Amino acid sequence: MVVLITGANGQLGQAIQSISGNYPEIDFVFCDSSKLDISNLKNVEQIFAQYKPNYCINAAAYTAVDKAESEPEKAHSINVIGAKNLAEVCKKSGVVLLHISTDFVFDGNRSVTLSAVEVPYSEEDIPNPTGVYGQTKLDGEKAIQDTFDNYYIIRTSWVYSQFANNFMKTMLRLASERESLSVVNDQIGTPTNAVDLAEVLVKIICHTELAGAFGIYNFSNEGKCSWYDFAKKIFEINNIKIDLKPIPTSSFPTPAKRPSYSVLDKSKIKNTFGIAIMNWETRLKTIDFSVITEKKP
Template structure:
């Protein structure tokens, strides 16, 4: 089985590289933007011709939520044109596409976990381009898994956990918003789920399981409580202050509530995946010990 991973330099791409040795039967091909420009259709075709992947995990994305407000063309190019190019070439080579999307496709006004059936209503450029990318894939190639996830962090790349640890080394006091609720997701757990989907589907001659799925760790919290646990698990004593979103204005609006319902992915793939859905605190605690 050949699995192409785009965005290999990002935190999900690095998390997939981290777990790859546990899957010796899979031939992973990792490409970052310097070895594969997903916004260039010919570039994508050439690589597919060369490696003929069974699966393509698209971990490449423009994820700078605030910057996207002033760089909409760049966000669109990567999140929409890139997704469209991959779907087009996946169709040509009969490659199954696994595409990562986000809780930002929702406006966050709901008070119960979002299901795959809920109507998206993104409120910023980033969320809109991710939704447009999803829709482009759906129109082009039916053999896809679109995985919506939330609050991704890991020991790799840039993320909230690493920002908090860096700020704690520089300051005596940190203020974090306490009225946005979601679920932190360890990128390594997400990587495991993506590989498990590939291995499950590889052994099914025909699959009607394609479509949109939610995946995150279990539980929910505010950014403030997430930060509190990061410091607690790292034995860092710091003055942490909870603040409302109104006290921390950002160019892009964040969903006030973006917990994802994972019933569909657990019911579809069974114990193989549902057994691996850890509570976010457990996963955070474990990552610190690696």
């Protein structure tokens, strides 16, 4: 079985590389952006013809949320045109596509019902992105759905790991440079370990008996927190003493609006693939912080 990975030098791509040795039955082909530019249809066709994959995991994406507001064409090229190119070539080649999407397809405004009970976002909820990044990721989803049926779209949130650039590594770096730090405490979501996401993608591929269970799925670790809570736990686990202050989003304006609530309902992926999901705090404690890399995506 040949599984082609786009965006191999990004956070998820590196996470998949870290577990690839556990699956000798799979021939992983890792392509970074210098080898495979998904926005270039001819490049995609050439790589697929060369390696003849059975599955493609699209870990390539434009993820600079704020920068996307001033670079909408670049975000569209990767997140929409790139997704469409992969879907078209997958369709022609009989390849199954696993595509990573985001909680940013939602506006985050429906955190409570009339009974004041939180309702995480399910796959059936209607997306309503508030920025360029979320809109291009949603448009990429639609481009895939309009092209063919043999896809798994996995929406995830707050991805972190010891690889590439992410919130956890930024917090650790800032803590080494400053005595105090302010982090927003009114955006609620769930951190997702990139290696856990990688394992789920491979598990889906290995579930050959469920080959027809295509569609959209949510995946993150379990539980919920604010960015402040996440930072506090990172420092606590690493015994880092820092003056950490919670602040409202209004005190930290950014070019792109973030969802105030983006907890995802994982019932569908758990029930379909028999996946057990670890709580985000428990998972964070298992990180080997001594091997954190500085490799850029």
